[in-house]
Amino acid sequence: MSPALLELVLSSTLETLYMVAVAGLISAALGIPLGVALYTSRPGQILARPALNSVLSIITNIGRSVPFIILMVAIIPLTRLIAGSSIGTNAAIVPLTIASIPFVARLIEGALNEVGPGLVEAAQAMGATPMQIITKVLLPEARGGIINGLTITVVTLISYSAMAGTVGGGGLGDLGIRYGYNRFDPMVMLVTVVILVVMVQGFQSLGDHLVRKSNHK
Amino acid sequence: MITLKNVSKTYGSGDKAVVALKDASLTVPQGAITGVIGLSGAGKSTLIRCVNLLERPTAGSVVVDGQELTELDESALRSARHQIGMIFQHFNLLSSRTVFANVALPLELAGISKDEIKKRVEPLLELTGLSDKAGQYPAQLSGGQKQRVAIARALASRPKVLLCDEATSALDPQTTASILELLKDINTKLGLTILLITHEMEVVKSICDQVALISGGELVEVASVGDFFTAPQTRLGREFLNDFLELEPPRALVERLEATAGPHTHPVVRLAFSGDAVSTPLISRLARECQVDVSILQAKVESIQDRTLGLMIAELMGDSRQTQQALDYLESHDLKVEVLGHVTRTA
Numbered sequence: 142m143s144p145a146l147l148e149l150v151l152s153s154t155l156e157t158l159y160m161v162a163v164a165g166l167i168s169a170a171l172g173i174p175l176g177v178a179l180y181t182s183r184p185g186q187i188l189a190r191p192a193l194n195s196v197l198s199i200i201t202n203i204g205r206s207v208p209f210i211i212l213m214v215a216i217i218p219l220t221r222l223i224a225g226s227s228i229g230t231n232a233a234i235v236p237l238t239i240a241s242i243p244f245v246a247r248l249i250e251g252a253l254n255e256v257g258p259g260l261v262e263a264a265q266a267m268g269a270t271p272m273q274i275i276t277k278v279l280l281p282e283a284r285g286g287i288i289n290g291l292t293i294t295v296v297t298l299i300s301y302s303a304m305a306g307t308v309g310g311g312g313l314g315d316l317g318i319r320y321g322y323n324r325f326d327p328m329v330m331l332v333t334v335v336i337l338v339v340m341v342q343g344f345q346s347l348g349d350h351l352v353r354k355s356n357h358k
Numbered sequence: 359m360i361t362l363k364n365v366s367k368t369y370g371s372g373d374k375a376v377v378a379l380k381d382a383s384l385t386v387p388q389g390a391i392t393g394v395i396g397l398s399g400a401g402k403s404t405l406i407r408c409v410n411l412l413e414r415p416t417a418g419s420v421v422v423d424g425q426e427l428t429e430l431d432e433s434a435l436r437s438a439r440h441q442i443g444m445i446f447q448h449f450n451l452l453s454s455r456t457v458f459a460n461v462a463l464p465l466e467l468a469g470i471s472k473d474e475i476k477k478r479v480e481p482l483l484e485l486t487g488l489s490d491k492a493g494q495y496p497a498q499l500s501g502g503q504k505q506r507v508a509i510a511r512a513l514a515s516r517p518k519v520l521l522c523d524e525a526t527s528a529l530d531p532q533t534t535a536s537i538l539e540l541l542k543d544i545n546t547k548l549g550l551t552i553l554l555i556t557h558e559m560e561v562v563k564s565i566c567d568q569v570a571l572i573s574g575g576e577l578v579e580v581a582s583v584g585d586f587f588t589a590p591q592t593r594l595g596r597e598f599l600n601d602f603l604e605l606e607p608p609r610a611l612v613e614r615l616e617a618t619a620g621p622h623t624h625p626v627v628r629l630a631f632s633g634d635a636v637s638t639p640l641i642s643r644l645a646r647e648c649q650v651d652v653s654i655l656q657a658k659v660e661s662i663q664d665r666t667l668g669l670m671i672a673e674l675m676g677d678s679r680q681t682q683q684a685l686d687y688l689e690s691h692d693l694k695v696e697v698l699g700h701v702t703r704t705a
């Protein structure tokens with residue numbers, strides 16, 4: 142592989158990591174609170190708001206049901222508004238983030254659902270406020286499940302980001318399509334695939350390690 | 359002190375309504391231990407959860423330490439709950455926190471400083487025998503140790519009242535005994551008022567001052583433990599006691615028992631004696647003074663806290679005048695006498 146191509150591989154890898162990191166951070170920052178809201182507003186829960194819960198749930202489901210490739214195209218006007226352009230790495234971050242917020246939210250909701258109701262009850266008996274129950278009981282007790290959910294999100298983002306690449310989003314997907322597919326360079330294709338595999342393996346192992354560390358059960 | 363007045367609780371409404379508690383009234387005096395005993399589904403958990411309003415009563419009044427809880431708003435109720443500790447059958451410890459941090463939790467919730475928390479948690483770990491376990495996680499502890507952590511945690515906010523929902527039901531008999539001992543110990547040392555629920559008479563017998571019997575959501579009998587064990591007033595109370603004491607007449611005898619006395623029958627009696635009567639040679643005196651023969655079918659001596667309780671099932675053999683005299687004699691000596699039936703003379 143030529144040095145120029147090698148440099149391209151490196152910069153594409155960094156682009157992918159950049160997209161995944163930014164989209165991952167923003168969707169965690171918004172998805173975790175949404176997941177907490179989805180869980181705690183359920184009927185019978187500490188902040189029971191059945192009407193709000195239904196609305197949040199429907200919005201989340203809509204977000205989850207649109208295939209990523211369609212979402213990406215459908216929200217181009219919004220992407221232009223936020224990123225100033227509809228192509229490039231920054232532009233790809235917008236649909237990536239929007240697709241993964243509801244994804245994260247459902248995974249967090251599921252993780253919180255694993256916390257025994259007895260723990261919430263014990264905290265209530267101690268006079269904890271709903272906010273204290275969230276920060277001192279629900280989130281810490283669900284830590285393993287939350288890290289697991291975020292790991293799944295990152296892995297999903299890696300594959301989505303490659304998809305975004307195919308429509309001009311930059312990153313490894315872009316590289317694979319332009320060199321590996323259009324110019325039929327099997328070497329570039331192979332390298333792209335290997336890097337993606339290594340990335341996914343790396344994040345999964347890191348996630349598993351953190352889950353294990355946080356698990357005292 | 360805890361006072362429940364006419365507390366009722368109905369779950370759900372319409373067709374699906376379940377009446378779990380009906381008009382329950384109960385007072386747990388300051389510094390006393392009261393046990394609520396009943397079968398599964400009787401409403402025990404509902405009753406105890408109504409005390410700290412984990413379950414809001416449908417009707418009635420709940421007064422803890424002079425404060426009517428049902429009238430408080432959310433935030434006042436939260437502060438009132440700092441004064442009410444609670445422990446559970448399944449411990450409900452946070453698996454993500456160490457023993458120390460679990461005990462510290464109620465103090466963190468109350469916004470107490472780190473230094474102060476350390477000062478308060480350490481003596482509690484000592485009191486509950488957990489000083490060497492401070493840094494461990496609940497998963498590394500045995501059931502009894504977990505319940506000790508839960509007790510330390512419940513005491514952290516220095517409550518006046520402790521609620522125990524089947525606190526020993528998940529533990530083996532030896533561990534149960536040690537946890538009960540700890541509860542009794544903190545009751546004495548800290549003057550803590552304790553309301554506990556259980557389905558085991560053993561628990562009531564070993565640490566309670568007062569017992570309340572619950573059935574179908576109603577408190578059917580409330581009595582001091584001494585009175586309850588010597589003379590339960592209700593049929594259910596007697597059933598519980600007999601099951602516990604395992605003092606039932608032998609099956610062969612039950613089959614021969616007749617409800618009414620005939621010309622050739624002997625009474626079969628259950629005698630319960632406590633206090634002085636236990637140490638008096640009553641049976642031999644009875645035989646001498648009333649000229650009856652006493653055939654002892656079963657007998658047992660139990661110590662219920664500071665009282666000794668003797669129980670006996672016996673057949674009184676003599677003519678009807680003699681046996682009547684014997685019954686009068688027994689009653690005049692403060693024995694609880696219950697005629698179970700009559701058997702036809704075999705001799």
Ligand SMILES: Nc1ncnc2c1ncn2[C@@H]1O[C@H](COP(=O)(O)OP(=O)(O)OP(=O)(O)O)[C@@H](O)[C@H]1O
Pocket residue numbers: 369370376377378396397398399400401402403404405557
């Ligand atoms: N949240 C609830 N919703 C509907 N019904 C309930 C609820 N909690 C309890 N019940 C019903 O109320 C009745 C009393 O239940 P409770 O849990 O107080 O009994 P218990 O005496 O504690 O039984 P156990 O010894 O099995 O714990 C039962 O018939 C139960 O099915």
Ligand SMILES: [Mg+2]
Pocket residue numbers: 402403404524
């Ligand atoms: Mg119960």
